[in-house]
Amino acid sequence: MAGSILVTGGSGQLAQALARAGAGRVEVVGRPVFDFERPELLGQAIRERRPALVVNAAAYTAVDAAESAPEAAARANASGPGLVADTCRELGVKLVHVSTDYVFDGLKGAPYDEGDATNPTGVYGATKLAGERAVLAACPGAVVLRTSWVYAAAGKNFLLTMLGAARRMPRLRVVADQKGCPTNADDLAAATLAVADRLLAAAACSGGEQGLGGIYHATGRGETTWHGFALAIFEEAARHGWPAPPVDAIQTADWPTPARRPPDSRLDCTRLHADFGVRLPDWRQSLGPAVARACAASDSGAASPASATVASA
Numbered sequence: 585m586a587g588s589i590l591v592t593g594g595s596g597q598l599a600q601a602l603a604r605a606g607a608g609r610v611e612v613v614g615r616p617v618f619d620f621e622r623p624e625l626l627g628q629a630i631r632e633r634r635p636a637l638v639v640n641a642a643a644y645t646a647v648d649a650a651e652s653a654p655e656a657a658a659r660a661n662a663s664g665p666g667l668v669a670d671t672c673r674e675l676g677v678k679l680v681h682v683s684t685d686y687v688f689d690g691l692k693g694a695p696y697d698e699g700d701a702t703n704p705t706g707v708y709g710a711t712k713l714a715g716e717r718a719v720l721a722a723c724p725g726a727v728v729l730r731t732s733w734v735y736a737a738a739g740k741n742f743l744l745t746m747l748g749a750a751r752r753m754p755r756l757r758v759v760a761d762q763k764g765c766p767t768n769a770d771d772l773a774a775a776t777l778a779v780a781d782r783l784l785a786a787a788a789c790s791g792g793e794q795g796l797g798g799i800y801h802a803t804g805r806g807e808t809t810w811h812g813f814a815l816a817i818f819e820e821a822a823r824h825g826w827p828a829p830p831v832d833a834i835q836t837a838d839w840p841t842p843a844r845r846p847p848d849s850r851l852d853c854t855r856l857h858a859d860f861g862v863r864l865p866d867w868r869q870s871l872g873p874a875v876a877r878a879c880a881a882s883d884s885g886a887a888s889p890a891s892a893t894v895a896s897a
Contacts, residue, residue: 587784589777590633592618592668593641597739598682601773602639611635618642620664621656627671637678637780640668640719643712647686650707651842661711666718673723678783680776685732685764685803687713690846697852698730698799706843716799727779728799729772729856732849733813736769737877742810746817747878750827760811760833763848765803768870775802775862782860796859801851804867816868820875 589606593599594614603612611633616622618629620642630638644650644660665681672679686709687702704710716728735743749756779800786796808816811833818828836845857863 587637587781588633588635589637589639589780590630590635591639591641592629593643594618595739596641597734597736597741597769598641598772598776600738601736601769602641602776605770605773606777614642620644620660623659623664623667626664626667627674630668630671630675630677634675635677636784637680638668638672639776639780640665640679640681643682643715644708647706647708647845648842650711654707654711657707657711658714661708662714662718665715666722669719669722669726672726678780678787679719679723679726680780680783681715681719681726681728682776683716683728683730683799684709684712685730685849685851686846687716687730688846688849690762690848693848695850695852696801698801698855705846708843709846720798725797727783727797729776729779729802730799730851731767731772731801732803732851733764733766734769734772735766735871735874737874737881739769742766742813743817743871743874744878746814747821747826747875747882750818750821750829753829755830755832756814757832757834757839758811758814759836759839760809761835761847762845763807763809763850765805765807765850766813766867766871767802767804767864768867768874770874771804771864771870772802775856775864778862779856779860800856800859801853802856802862802864803851803853804864804870805853806866806868807850808867816871817875820872821879823872824876824879826879 589610591599591602591612599612644657650657689703735741822828
C-alpha cells in the first residue's frame with residue numbers, strides 16, 4: 585500500500601496509539617512475527633510487507649530489570665534496531681526510531697537539546713543510546729525521536745500505576761526531586777505520523793529528505809515532577825469518583841532503585857517544530873481525557889490499572 589507504515593512494538597502503548605491514529609495504513613507487528621530475540625525475523629518482517637516507512641517503537645523498557653539483563657536490553661535496544669535500520673536502507677524504506685530522555689544524566693539544570701552531550705546513568709539509557717547510533721550509522725536518513733514519561737489509558741505506565749495504588753493504599757509516597765515532561769501516547773503517535781508523512785512527501789517530491797533526519801526531541805509541553813504528576817492524576821481521577829489519597833513528597837534517596845534515574849530530563853523540542861512544524865500539546869491538556877478513559881475502562885472491567893513501583897517510573 586502506498587504510504588503504508590509498519591510499526592513494531594506489538595501491544596506497547598505507543599504502537600497501539602499509532603494503530604488507532606493511522607487506521608487503514610498502519611500495521612503493528614510484535615512477537616512472534618517480530619522478535620529481537622530472533623534477529624533473523626527482523627528483516628523478514630519488513631521484506632514481506634514492503635512498507636513505505638517503519639516506526640520502531642519496540643524496546644526493552646524495564647529500566648531496573650535492565651541492570652541485571654544487559655544482554656537482553658542490548659539486543660532489543662541496540663543491535664536489533666541496527667538490523668532494522670540495515671534492512672530499511674537496503675529496501676529504501678524510511679525509518680523513524682523511538683528513543684528516550686534516559687540518554688542524558690539529568691545534570692544540565694535546563695532542558696536538553698539535541699546537541700547536548702549524552703551520558704546515560706544505567707543500562708537502559710546506555711543501550712538506547714547505542715541503538716540511536718546504530719540506527720543512524722546504518723540508515724543516515726532515519727529520524728530518531730527522543731521522548732519521555734509516556735503515559736496512556738492502557739498498558740504499563742505511571743498513570744495506571746497511580747490509579748491502581750490509589751485503590752490499594754490509603755497514603756502514597758512519590759519522588760519529588762526528578763523533573764521531566766509527561767507525554768501522552770496519543771499525542772506522540774500523532775506527532776510521529778506527522779513526521780512520517782513529511783518524510784514520505786519529501787522523498788516523493790525530490791527523491792530525498794531535503795535535509796530532514798537525525799535526532800529530534802518530542803515530548804508534551806510543560807514540566808513537572810513525579811510527585812506533581814501524581815497529584816494531577818488524582819485531581820482528574822477524583823472527577824470520576826476515584827479515590828485521591830494523600831501523596832507525600834519524598835526524595836530519590838528515600839526510594840532507592842537498581843537504576844539511577846536522571847534528576848532532570850526535560851527535553852527542548854524546538855528543532856522538531858522548526859523542521860517538521862510539529863508541536864505536542866501541554867501534558868496537562870491531554871491528561872484529563874486519558875484519565876477519564878482509564879477510569880472508565882477499569883470500572884467496566886475492560887482493563888485493570890497496572891501495579892508497579894509507586895515512587896517513580
